[in-house]
Amino acid sequence: MPLLEVNNLQIGLQTQRGPAQAVRGISFSLERGETLGIVGESGCGKSITVMSLMGLLPSSAKVTGSIKLDGQELVGLPEKQMCQIRGNRIGMIFQEPMTALNPVHTIARQVGEPLRLHRGLAKEQARKEALSLLDRVGIPDAASRLDAYPHQFSGGQRQRIGIAMALA
Structure with missing residues (x-):
């Protein structure tokens, strides 16, 4: 079983111009000991994808698809449970x-x-x-x-x- 498995992740955000599809069906997996780089043009959804892994999206974001950490589904996980995972099982190092x-x-x-x-x-x-x-x-x-x-x-x-x- 992969350490991290993302399947058909889609993220919709509300903007001043209306709804925007920020991420459209990305899938990837990461085994223990592996390194994964996510690259792309500015504005292509790299940061929002990683923020979704951490459960740090705005409350208005609509997330569909699946994000599993050690087989545990993170999409739709209550904030209390996500807080137990964030910083304990998964972390982020910001560029700035x-x-x-x-x-x-x-x-x-x-x-x-x-x-x-x-x-x-x-x-x-x-x-x-x-x-x-x-x-x-x-x-x-x-x-x-x-x-x-x-x-x-x-x-x-x-x-x-x-x-x-x-x-x-």
Whole structure:
């Protein structure tokens, strides 16, 4: 069974000009250990496809087809169940890291949050694991940077922090 299986995914969005078919029948699968690249022209539906995998589409979006993660259907899954999967079983690393990082919270808090929510770690345990993850993704002098804010990192370092959050 594939890790991720998308069949005949169609996504309709409401626009000022009326309904628009953003994605028209895309299908793909991903086995454990495989990497999949989704490429295409600007506006062809790459981002909206990936957002649908995460259950992050606008409430007005109409989704048909099937998205299965380890055999579990995600299309139509209640938000409470999707929250248990999002960040725990499936994550996203945004191209522009400042869209994923909150400027008013420290890096320790942001990397530690999914560890506390999904793995039940206490605050201090989450902080230690966050430090380990920042080291793992190559943040220099990670121990002294845990209490820094996103604007205190370079763009490349912010992307690494996004990767650490996805790993968390």
